[in-house]
Every structure is written in structure tokens, then in C-alpha cells.
Amino acid sequence: MADEGSRRGDGLAWQTSVWDRMSDVYLREIDERFRPVVENVIARAALNPGQQVLDLGTGTGSVALRAAPLVIPGGRVLCVDISAEMLKLAERRASEARLDNVTFREGGGEAIPAEDKSTDVLLASLSMMYVIDRSAAARECARILRPDGRFVASVWAGPDHCDIVRLQQTAARFAPPPPVPNVGPGALADPTSFLVQLDEAGIDARVETESTSFDFPDFASAWDTLAGVTAGQMTPEQREEARATVFATLWPEGDGPRRFVNLTQFIVGNKRR
């Protein structure tokens, strides 16, 4: 048990360092490309004025910044993330947008820093697959949602249907294994067990899929933007091998612009009354 606890602690420290390191490139290169996913989350959230929203794994705050104006007057958005660097950028963006109904708290899905039944709508865009103890996270989501409260998460499909996961998993083959299993961009490609965990916690949910896409002008820009999620801790030799393999796999016809087509799963549900 102590071993399990310390492995999870190591896992969380590792996960936090990955996202702290990714924060600048995320704001510069990823936010705009993930906009279709964010819009799909917002559409499914069906927000109304006065609602209390929690954005779990807010990153640079894209979902929260879209949600905040939709719950005015009276509503608020609480942004939660394990990465202090991500939260700093999200906070800066909210202040630049002059949104005064958004607050920020460091924390994770396994112990969400919010009161019982405090939340009308819980949003988790592209973050649940990085949560180390998803069963605990499902219980936490149910704890903070009010009865009938809404749950919307987005997660990628597997590498055969989702180019971003294909790139990141191909790169990961050359990296040291993560300190914890079952986390990473494709970890919820099959969401069945997470749906069971949500159900056991008291949230009825189903999966809706959409194809979303974004473009890169060439291989180098895609590699520099996306590889850090799984390729951060490689030696220079591992990195070179990973780079060459990703290029051969995803650019078989040589360098040039490429559209990434990503099957995206939206886990949508409500807390049982």
C-alpha cells in the first residue's frame, strides 16, 4: 500500500512536470488547434446564467474562458489543474479578457478542491486520460456535482483513429516507461471502464464521437509542438530515433503540410438524483 502510494506520488510529480514544461508551447501552438474540441465541450455543456462550473484540468483555460461569459450573471467558473505553470497562463488570459467570475485552484481529479454538491456543470476537456487514479476521480466528480448536475469530458480515441495519439504513442515507444500505468493521450481510447467507474460513483454517462482536426505546415512544427507530452524525458539518442520513426510513420510521402484527423470522444452525463 505504501509502495502504491509512493508510486502514485512519483506519478503525479512526473505528470505535473510534463505539463509545467508544456505550458508555453500549449498557449502558443496548441490552444488554437484544440479549439474544435473545446467548442464541442461547450456545446454539450449547455450552460445557463447563474451556473457554477468547474473546469478540471483547465490547462491554459480555453474551456473556462468560453464558459465564463455564458454563466453571467451570477455564475462562476472554478479552474483546477495540477500544473501551477498552466494555471498562471490561464489566470493571465482571464484577466486580459476582463473576466471577473473565474477563479483558480491548484489540485487534481483525485481530490478536487471543491465542496460537496457545489457544482452544476463539471467540464474536463482532454484531461481525464492523464489522471492517475480515475476511479477516485469519478467519485470526486460525483461528490462535487449537485443532483442532476452535468458532466462533460473529452478524450481522444486510439492511434488508428486519432493522428495526435498516433504521433505521441509512436514517440513514447522510445521513452523510459512512465512511473504509473494507463496514463497518456490514448489512455481512454476505450472508455468502457471509466464509464463503469462513473456509474458506480453515481453519474450516468454515454459517449458521443466527432472527428476534429488541425493542421501543421511541416513535420518539425508538429514534432516541436506535440512530442513533449510523451517524449520529454528521452536521451538525445532516443529522441533522434523517436523523431525519425514518427517522421517515417506519419509523413510516409516526405515532409510538407499535414492535417491531423482525430476521432474525439465526448463523455456526457448527469449525476443521478
Ligand SMILES: C[S@@+](CC[C@H](N)C(=O)[O-])C[C@H]1O[C@@H](n2cnc3c(N)ncnc32)[C@H](O)[C@@H]1O
Ligand atoms: C491536454 S491538457 C488539456 C487542457 C485544457 N483542458 C484544454 O482542453 O485545452 C491536459 C491538462 O490536464 C492536466 N492534468 C493532468 N493530470 C491531471 C489531474 N490528475 N488532475 C487535473 N488535471 C490534470 C494537465 O496539467 C493539463 O493542463
